[in-house]
Amino acid sequence: MGQWQPIATIAADVQAGRVTARSIVEQSLKTIAKRSDYNAVIATLEERALSRADTIDALVGSGASAGRLAGVPFIAKDNFLVFGAETTAASNILKGFAAPYQATAIERLEAEGAICVAKANLDAFAHGSSTENSDFMTTKNPRDMTRVPGGSSGGSAAAVVLEMAPFALGTDTGGSIRLPASYCGAVGYKPTYGLVSRSGVVAMASSTDVIGPLAASVADCALVIDVMAGRDSLDGTSIENDPLGYADVTPALTGKKVGVIKEYMAEGVTAPILGIINQAINAMADAGAEIIELSLPSLPTALAVYYILCPAEVSSNLGRYDGQRFGYSFQEADTLETSYKQSRSRGFGKEAKRRIMIGTYVLSSGYYDAYYKKAQTVRTKLINEFNAALQEADFLVGPTAPDVAFKIGENIDDPLKMYLTDILTVAANLVGVPSISIPAGAVDGLPVGLQIMAAQRADRELLSFANGVEELLA
């Protein structure tokens, strides 16, 4: 690969004094500046990053341990609160908002010596699949500047592929890590729901929001997860981590049961992509995995369920952006009601408003049972089907996306078509299972991701398996 060693190697080199954290951070900042025309990054945290690098170098100089990620630069999607840094979620309504506290994920990474160098672009409030919904700019796909990087963590995926930093953080509510990983050719990991604390991350849909890394390899993702995972007293939905940790990803393929989901290999997925995925499945079989075909009959309803529950939660979570305490506030209002209406009308972008409208509608009295409640019922059904399938198979595989990255502007006026790009990823969010997208090939030079899912809390097993598959496909 390119300029970055594996994360563990970078940290070891910094700790051993073979290289300074400052020089690594400078290298990262330089790359960000050089490739700024891709619009991957909203802001760099140069001063903060260099000062932290010097602290790390001083620690190393004094002979102290500087942590397992000593001097490793990373880029956080701009919906992570980083203490003192502007956090916008790529929305006008949060422009100028300096975070007075920071995300637990950032806290844990920094405690191990990692250094946040920049904030990545995204679809505003993570609403979207292309970064075109960013209120500021559209990120360009590193493989083809006329195409989208996927979303909503498009800035993070592009930044990793553009080698701006060894890894980036994303959030995945319906596919927002895995889709851009697939479109840009990175590894993107969505852990089990609750494995990484959501505290300090701008909420999209709380019941499916998950935090995870994007990086060049499964091993790098695993190390980052290992540092971030585990229960947090600031997030009631966070869960205990695996006592064995996640960093050891010794490949394990032989004897593993791999379920190929019929509904994932169906129409809507392009033929070249099906070809690439089938090739990968054959390679797994050759390596000793047992391939079985499974069906998840409710899977075709997953997208509909998601686009009821997600807007419902979005409409609720965005209530706090009311122009009264922080963020954009319309100053010419002469009544409270005008202040509310104008602050929100002017502050929110089109997609946020669309989701607020849909969410408000499905939660309204008289419609709640027909939409929200019914969607929850189907979600439960989906969970049961997944649980049953994961009794039969250790892992479920399929493509991450039905097609390769689309052209910028191609879907912008067709929200339904835009939503369909999430069709293969949303189920894992609704069910809460871990899911990873790894590069499996390319169609006309555009990357194609293979998606692998496992049972809830089987993150360690999934990462080991994915590492094995990654080796096979290399």
Place this chain on the structure above:
Amino acid sequence: MINPDVKAQYTTTIGIECHVQLKTNTKLFSAVSNDAREAPANTLVSHIDFGLPGALPVLNQEALHLAVKAAFALGTEPERFSKFDRKHYFYPDLPKGYQISQFDEPIIGKGSITVQVDGQSKVVGITRAHMEEDAGKSTHPAGADYSMVDLNRAGTPLLEIVSEPDMHSSAEAKAYAYELYLRMRYADVSEANLYYGNMRFDVNVSVSKTEELGTRSETKNLNSFKSVEKAVDYEVERQIALLEKGEKVVQETRGWNDDKQSTFSQRSKENADDYRYMPDPDIPPIVLDEAYIADIKAAMPLLPDDYRAKFAAIDIDNKVVADILAVPESAQLVSRVLDAAGPEHARRIAFWLMLNSVTDPEAPTATSQTQVPDEQLIKLSQLVSGNKLSSTAAKEVLAELQAKGGDAEAIAADQNLLQESDEAAIAAIVAQVLQTNDKAAEDIKNGEMKAIGFIVGQVMKQSQGKANPALAQQLIKKQLGI
């Protein structure tokens, strides 16, 4: 005033919602102090209470514990499964755009409590009780073109107790409110300080001449038992007057003006608000296991009904019981005395406590009761039982014990209050007094019993107040042969 005959044709129906502030150290969902009484505005506010982006609520386990205790105090058990929901509306003192509450699966389901109305017992049903967070406090300075918001109170844990519409008079409403107050204090669930708004009552009142319920009004935020009573009285009068004029009662929210002793219209409720309730995905449902519930149940303190039964069994007067129950420490003391020294002393000490009780639940700090150690109280009571101290003198000693502490008998001795109960010694004094007051002695023999009081007084004087007056009277009669 409505003619009582007209009034008698109407049935009043009352239901009460009561917000009780749980006595936790920290807020319901954040690790910030819950005691906003004296804090400057907006100093007890974390990123969670402020509703910052990324802030998540985490349930305070102490609040849950107190809610489970409250379930037992309300004559029921906690629900094994309950959950939190979001109630959406926009207001500047509601930072998140929603209040976290419990909608359809509250922590406490149906229960009932017995309340005391003018010496009679009445059962009032509890519909449900749920946990929720309080909002902040808005103030609107007169004449200003701005409002102010203090978020110190935002996130304070509340238990909202909803009654069945089982009450039919202001006296019953007041008695119910008072009984809730007692139970929350005895269960140690709330400071229950009405002055600081630890308990607030919303009363729903309707009147009707038929079986069918009338249109109700809801008078909100009453913070004293008296205002509960007065607001009900006012609403009953107002609603009957409207109906008698052929007008309609409007379903609405009303406020209480304490200066004018009247309610006033706040907003119409004809178009029901749509709060778009939704399960809160940030807070996992509460699933209680049996061991957790059993532990709390086993550790429950005695409740007012337990004390009532205990005191009734030893014939303590109802009025005295009601009085000492007003202060949990007093009831606990009498109960301890009963266990340690028996009913006679328990009755006497209960009476003393009643005389001393000056507790006003609506005062900023409820007056604390006697700090006198149990054994000194019992000793004092024993002096009275042994005729060594008159009841009057005992009260003097009690006052001294309360003021300065010390030993009951030593104080009585110091103050020369111990009675002479040596029959021979008193008999000698009686003989002497009768001799020097032969006119009075003669009157007594002739049946003028009021003269006996005069002789007793003389005996007391001679004995410097130490003679036991009852004994003196006996001896006077004996010596006069009557």
